[in-house]
Amino acid sequence: MVVFAALVFAAAGPVAVLALGAAVEVQMDHRFDRIARDMAGNIRSQPDMAAAVTALAARTPVHLRWIALTAGDGRLVAGNLGQWPDSLPRLAGNVTVAAELGPVRAAVIGMADGGFLLIATPMPERVFLTALEGEVALATSAIMLLAGVAAGVLIARRALHRLDRVNRTAATILAGDLSRRVPRDGGDDEYDQLADNLNAMLDRIQGLVGTVRGITHNIAHDLRSPLNRLRGRLEVALMTERSPAEYQQALAAAMDQADSIVATFNALLTIARIEGGVANLDRRAVDVTEAVESLGDLYQPLAEESGLDLRIEVDPGLLIAGDPHLVSQALNNLLDNAIKYTPAGGFVRLSAHLTPQGICVSVRDSGPGIAADQRGKVLEHFVRLDPARHLPGAGLGLSLVAAVVQTHGAVLSLQDGASQDGGPGLLISLTFPPLTSS
Missing domain, CATH: 1.10.287 (Helix Hairpins)
Incomplete structure (x- = not known):
């Protein structure tokens, strides 16, 4: 790959040099054509074109410019040439032809009598220019080839060095060290x-x-x-x-x-x-209003059997995006815990409202509550506080709620849920982003 890139790089230089030389030659041809057109205009404006050509030829050396005028029968009427050049066709137009001293740029102008006016400029310097182009192209090719190889080697070595670091990191990780990371150079490339x-x-x-x-x-x-x-x-x-x-x-x-x-x-x-992050979540519109009402109807008999006052407050039309099963399971865990840990004669409130922060589903109870310094701990796996140890359970209910909240981009809040008389209690709130229409 490096050799191929170097060859392409080396070929680009001579092509550029040759293209520049061709552009210079084209500009030279245009300049000589313009001079010939002006001179032909002056000659054709004279009453006696032959005399005008003779006078111009007398003061113009043949190595600087060719001037000739022929009659309709091909005879040379005037000029500084002994005869019409053999390499030059008798056709009107501008053309570059080869001559003994080098290329010649000729302008052939047709006359009314069928003759031709020739104004041509020898260009011996074009031979030198062509040779110079070849030498410069060859030198440029060599320089570009060396530069391309050097640049390619440097780039390849840099790339291989960085890839080698990736390979060394991968080898370390394969050996069991999952804490290793691929280093950055800071160039943001x-x-x-x-x-x-x-x-x-x-x-x-x-x-x-x-x-x-x-x-x-x-x-x-x-x-x-x-x-x-x-x-x-x-x-x-x-x-x-x-x-x-x-x-x-x-x-x-x-x-x-x-x-x-x-x-x-x-x-x-x-x-x-x-x-x-490997759970296959069935993300779709979840009707929180319906879920909360169904949950309240399900747990109402259990709350009455436990001697609790369970009340439901929910706004209509509350929709979020998420997995209906996981959301329902999280709410079920919260309400189940509230009923399980609230003594008889207490109350449980399940509510869902639209707030400026989002759709807030909360469960408030008059149970023993959770101390502020324990609220982060109860979200861990298999954590059960002393008041709950005599009750059935594995200490995973709030852990599951925390996991569901995290994967749905919601916010979990545990606060004091004290009643108006200052008794104990707990308020757990889940705030979900509302469903937005795309």
């Missing part, structure tokens, strides 16, 4: 743009690998105990003779625990896929 794209890809890969490691660690660490308990329960059931009813009860309890383990496992996978 194509190589730096390539480095930026590769580094962004590596950041993405490192994030995905970290997510996989994290979910694997969580599954191994947090599902081991439930699985061991399940196995122990089944082992105890098999160790002693039991009635069919007792076996059915033990199996039902084991199935409930297995369902809890499967639910935890599915929640972990969902969170991991969302946080890793």
Whole structure:
């Protein structure tokens, strides 16, 4: 590739020199044609053209200019030539012909009697110019070839050096160091743009690998105990003779625990896929109004059974862009937590309104609330505060909500939800960007 580029570079110089020489020759021809046209005009304006040609030829050396006038029968009437040049056709026009001393630029003008007026300018300097063009073209070709090879080698070495750094970085990453990144030169050229794209890809890969490691660690660490308990329960059931009813009860309890383990496992996978950016989101218009009303209708009997006052407040026509299943699951987790952790006699408020910041869906309850210094911690995996440890759950509800909020470009807020009497409580708000028509 370097040799090919150098050859192209070397060929460009001589072509430019030859093109310049041709342009100079064309300008010279135009200049001589203009001089000949002016002289012919003066001669033809004289009453006696032959006398005018004779007088002009007498003071014009033949090596500087050819002047000749012929009659209609071809006879040479006047001029400084002994005869009409053999290399010059008797046709009106401007032409360059070869002569003994070099090229000649001739202007042949037809006369009314059928004769011709010849005014020609010998151009011996054109021989020198042509030779000079060849020498300059050859020298330029050599210089351009050397310069092209040198430039090509420098460019190639620079490119190979930068590619070698990419290869060394890739080799280090393949060896297991995912923290390495392709260095930039700071010139913001194509190589730096390539480095930026590769580094962004590596950041993405490192994030995905970290997510996989994290979910694997969580599954191994947090599902081991439930699985061991399940196995122990089944082992105890098999160790002693039991009635069919007792076996059915033990199996039902084991199935409930297995369902809890499967639910935890599915929640972990969902969170991991969302946080890793590999979840296949079904992004479309989500009717938040309908989702909130349906959720309220679903949980109203459970709230009454728990002795809670559940009220729904929602604006009509609230639409966002997102995955309906994930949005519904996040709202379900919030309302389920509020009902689960609010003591009997308390209240739960589920609302959805259009605000200047976007569509805000909030759940307020009169439960124990969450201390301000614990609100960031409860969004992590498997975190359960002391008041919730006696209740069923794996500590993944708010983690899933946080993951859904992140992937939908929403904002999650945890605040005090104290009632008017100053009691405890929690207010969790999700603010989604409203659906905009494209």
